[in-house]
Amino acid sequence: MAGGMVRRLVGARDGNVAMILAGGLAMLTGTAVLGVDTATLYLEKRRLQGAADAAALAAAADLDNATARAQAAVALSPDNATRLVTMMPGRFSRDPRLAVDARFLANGTPGNAAQVALQSRVQPIFAQVFGYRDITIDARATAARIDLAGFSIGTRLASVQGGLPGALLSQLAGSELSLSVMDYNALVSGQVDLLKTAELLRTGGSVQALSFDEVLASDIALPTLVTAMAGATTSSAAAQVLRSVAGKLPNRNVRLDTLIDLGPLGSRGAADPTRPVPVDAYAFLREALQLSSGTRQIQSAVDLGIPGIGQVKLWLQIGERPAGSHWLSVGEAGQTVVRSAQTRLWIDVALLNAPLSLGSVRVPIFVELASAEARLAQIGCRGGPANALVALDVTPSVGRAAIADLDPANLPYFQQPMPLRPARLVSLPLVTLTGLADVQLGGVSAQRVNFSAAEIDGNVVKTVSTNDIAAGVASSLLRTIDIRANVLGLGLSTGLLTSTLGNTLSIAAPALDLVVGQVTALAGVHVGQADVRVDGVRCGTPVLVG
Structure with missing residues (x-):
């Protein structure tokens, strides 16, 4: 009889749904508790990283007062026991040959960067049941100027007499440029913006390129280059001489990337008129003609016209x-x-x-x-x-x-x-x-x-x-x-x-x-x-x- 009662209990199905539901609710409640705490930690981590970024940017902007600037940026963040753990000035190099972690050199000179580490503490809402009273969160950021x-x-801008400038440039060009001393003086006193020159070459249709670096790496006809130089100077006298010279130059090609390196500016395609890279027109013309000259001998x-000299x-x-x-x-x-x-x-x-x-x-x-x-x-x-x-x-x-x-x-x-x-x-x-x-x-x-x-x-x-x-x-x-x-x-x-x-x-x-x-x-x-x-x-x- 006792054995039959046991068999009936084992085979009974009444109340199973309630038991499963109770267990499932417990699991869902636990998951929700962990989800709330996880979201809280995630949001705090994002907030702290933003504070670290702001502190690094502030420090890099004023390395003489880097710690004070970083502290001031941290003070603007919500409290949460946020504190500046370290502020390290140094030097950052963009050299792609270096590993990312090796590009910042602590206390490197000349300084151009700052690295900060921040820390905050968060009290979880539900995880305290399991004994977690405070959780420490860290964030680090590096900024460079x-x-x-x-x-x-x-x-050097030389003061000359006689026909030497015209003779020298004509020899380099391989054609008579007929430059007077007045023309030479206009060139050495006129400033040409290299970035504007590259922009005019790119937008004028003579060079198919998107960036300044691509312009410099292109084959550019000498007359086209000198015409662009004329458009990139604010001196009307220099512009007039350059346009005259352009009309007398042979149609030889020149590649400027062996002459000019624009560094980080080379990836751009438009010039900023408020931030030019100027050079005197004579030196630019001389170097371009030297580069294009096949014999390189004058x-x-x-x-x-020097007294005592024939x-x-x-x-x-x-x-x-x-x-x-x-x-x-x-x-x-x-x-x-x-x-x-x-x-x-x-x-x-x-x-x-x-x-x-x-x-x-x-x-x-x-x-x-x-x-x-x-x-x-x-x-x-x-x-x-x-x-x-x-x-x-x-x-x-x-x-x-x-x-x-x-x-x-x-x-x-x-x-x-x-x-x-x-x-x-x-x-x-x-x-x-x-x-x-x-x-x-x-x-x-x-x-x-x-x-x-x-x-x-x-x-x-x-x-x-x-x-x-x-x-x-x-x-x-x-x-x-x-x-x-x-x-x-x-x-x-x-x-x-x-x-x-x-x-x-x-x-x-x-x-x-x-x-x-x-x-x-x-x-x-x-x-x-x-x-x-x-x-x-x-x-x-x-x-x-x-």
Whole structure:
């Protein structure tokens, strides 16, 4: 009987639904409790991350007062026991070769970023039943201010006489440009916006491109480029000269990406007229013509109009720029370098008004220069654009200067030493006077050059020198020249002739220095020097990174 009762209980089905419903309600209630607490934690995590982002942005905007700025941003958040755990200034690099976690360097200099860590505590609503009284939540954020500067090398604005600028540019262009000194002065005083030039090339239909970088990487016809330059200058005089030049240029192509690096600005496609990247029109035109020239050698004979100087014959050989370097670049501190091209120059100068006993006197001067270099070392934007500071580390060009004769056919072979021989300075019926001087320019370490906001706005060019030839190229050479006399007859005092020639050269030294200075300045290279300028600075606004 007892066994039958058990069998009836086991087989009974009455009340099963109620039991299942009771169990299900318990599970649903538990799930709802956990869901409410989970949502609370999620919302608090989002709120805390927003507070961390705001604190990092505030700190990066004012690194001098970063902790105070971060604290002030945290104080604006709802309480929830939110506190600033750490605030670490440092340097952020956008280098894609670095892992994301390695792009922020704590206490790195020059500082441009801040990393903050925040913490808050939340009291769960239902989880307290299980003993969870407080739950700690953490959030971290990194913000960086990306400051940019554009700078260039070899852009000294020379004061010239005679027809040298027109002759040099015409040789580079391969056609007669007929530039006057007035035209040259209009070019060196006119500023061309590189970004506006690229925009005009892109929107004018001559180049199929979306970004500035794509424009620079395109084949651009020289006349098209120079016409765009004319549209990108605010100087009406420079624009007129550029349009005239454009009509006389051959239809050669040029790719500007080997000349200009716009850095982060290269991804854009429209210029901001309030934030240009300016450069003087002459330097831009000269560099573009050099880039497009097939031979890269200039030969010319000009009268510079310098007192005491007759005709000047010059041979200028321009080498290739070092791989990966540019004439002008836009970038961040510590990452950007510009370099000049290797250059060889031979100037054969005829002196006027030589003493009667000497007849005509010539002084051939040879200059060989390695690349000068400028590195963007620091951008200071803590006081805003009006107080921006830019520092460059500049290494002047080093090489060789000589008074000597040579074979111009050897000029293009930069990998081989230039064979020099004593220069024939004076040729008389019975006597030939020769001279040889050779000065090696010593290597120097980089020198720090600072530019203020006023100097940047004023397009100030600064020069760094090796100090080997502080008194001038010709003057330095003439101090060491070895003059020899080759006598073919009798009755002549060679001592008198050599001393007379020495005195003549000493008197002519300032004029010879002026010749060398004008030729090298217009070519964009300088003996034992590097000329640099900052073409613009952009103080960035902080953005979240990492």
